[in-house]
Amino acid sequence: MPNAIITAVSGFVPDQVLSNVDLEKIMDTSDDWIISRTGIKERRVMPPDQAVTRIGTECVQSILSQRDIDPDSIDLVICATCTADYIIPDSANSICSESGLNKAYGFDLNAACSGFVYALHTAAQFIKSGTHQRIIVVGAEKLTSYMNYEDRTTSIIFGDGGGAVLVESSEEEGIGVIDAELRGDGTGREVLRIDAGGSLNPVTQERLDKKAHTVFQDGRQVFKRAVQGMTSSMLEVMKRNELTNDDIRWVVPHQANLRIISAVANQLDFPMERVMVNIDKYANTSAGTIPLCLWEYESQMKKGDGIMLTAFGGGFTWGSLFLRWAY
Numbered sequence: 001m002p003n004a005i006i007t008a009v010s011g012f013v014p015d016q017v018l019s020n021v022d023l024e025k026i027m028d029t030s031d032d033w034i035i036s037r038t039g040i041k042e043r044r045v046m047p048p049d050q051a052v053t054r055i056g057t058e059c060v061q062s063i064l065s066q067r068d069i070d071p072d073s074i075d076l077v078i079c080a081t082c083t084a085d086y087i088i089p090d091s092a093n094s095i096c097s098e099s100g101l102n103k104a105y106g107f108d109l110n111a112a113c114s115g116f117v118y119a120l121h122t123a124a125q126f127i128k129s130g131t132h133q134r135i136i137v138v139g140a141e142k143l144t145s146y147m148n149y150e151d152r153t154t155s156i157i158f159g160d161g162g163g164a165v166l167v168e169s170s171e172e173e174g175i176g177v178i179d180a181e182l183r184g185d186g187t188g189r190e191v192l193r194i195d196a197g198g199s200l201n202p203v204t205q206e207r208l209d210k211k212a213h214t215v216f217q218d219g220r221q222v223f224k225r226a227v228q229g230m231t232s233s234m235l236e237v238m239k240r241n242e243l244t245n246d247d248i249r250w251v252v253p254h255q256a257n258l259r260i261i262s263a264v265a266n267q268l269d270f271p272m273e274r275v276m277v278n279i280d281k282y283a284n285t286s287a288g289t290i291p292l293c294l295w296e297y298e299s300q301m302k303k304g305d306g307i308m309l310t311a312f313g314g315g316f317t318w319g320s321l322f323l324r325w326a327y
């Protein structure tokens with residue numbers, strides 16, 4: 001069975017910065033409160049006329065040029081997102097067309113903030129089965145389209161951006177995606193959701209007036225479940241693969257809140273120096289956070305390094321994936 005290895009990574013964030021100080025001007029909050037409760041200093045905002053397709057296309061084009069790859073050799077693009085440009089069509093197909101991937105097909109995968117881990121696991125199955133040779137997995141979001149800036153507890157934590165990885169088939173042993181533990185619990189929809197805009201509650205003026213098309217969450221409930229979910233799924237993968245902390249060079253957590261990340265590291269007795277963190281700059285970009293971390297830390301990873309991805313998101317969805325870096 002071939003291995004599914006990551007051979008390139010890219011990231012993209014828009015230029016516009018929305019800092020905590022900017023937020024102080026439009027709501028009753030403070031830079032100190034946001035930093036101390038979340039670790040976030042600023043986030044990025046996509047322009048009104050651009051969304052997930054633009055982020056994904058930038059990332060795909062970067063991967064193609066970095067490796068001088070023939071666009072026709074890409075079989076599939078999976079775009080992990082919960083903020084696609086449109087309800088129909090999906091963003092992945094638009095990304096394929098915009099990037100000149102004439103022979104690829106694409107589909108979106110919505111597992112909220114766990115989307116990238118779910119999508120990478122899915123891509124690995126296609127590669128390991130032998131049916132696909134080259135897949136690009138994108139994790140990208142434009143969450144600022146779904147913020148209610150009158151809700152100071154939720155709107156401060158989200159931002160726009162994303163990244164992508166190239167997943168290829170390889171016969172080399174000991175590298176690539178090794179194992180994943182993915183979980184879900186649909187009862188979580190009560191505490192983290194967007195009520196309107198889907199088929200159950202289509203957009204009406206009344207729902208718009210109530211801001212029902214924006215993200216609602218019970219932050220404390222989500223916080224607790226995120227720590228539990230990320231910790232337990234990581235421990236499960238470690239147990240199944242007889243891994244100790246020493247076998248993991250880097251933990252790459254979904255960037256939801258620095259206190260969630262620290263609590264998970266603390267429960268596993270894992271040193272923060274080996275945990276990738278960039279929430280201060282980009283905030284929570286949902287499915288975008290993990291590839292954005294891989295992109296920023298790329299030069300620090302070495303071939304064979306054990307890398308543990310872990311995420312938690314709306315649904316609830318959660319999971320961890322262990323891989324060995326391939327370059």
Ligand code: COA
Nearest residue numbers: 029030033037113152153156219220222223256257312313
């Ligand atoms: N600025 C200043 N004060 C704020 C504030 C803000 N932006 N947001 C909330 N507060 C206030 C609250 O009104 C409350 O005041 P009170 O004690 O007078 O009632 C107080 O701060 C504590 O609010 P609480 O909601 O308990 O804060 P918290 O410590 O739980 O932090 C979150 C809120 C949202 C940052 C935190 O719960 C969190 O990150 N949860 C996880 C969310 C998440 O990750 N979601 C995505 C999942 S992938």
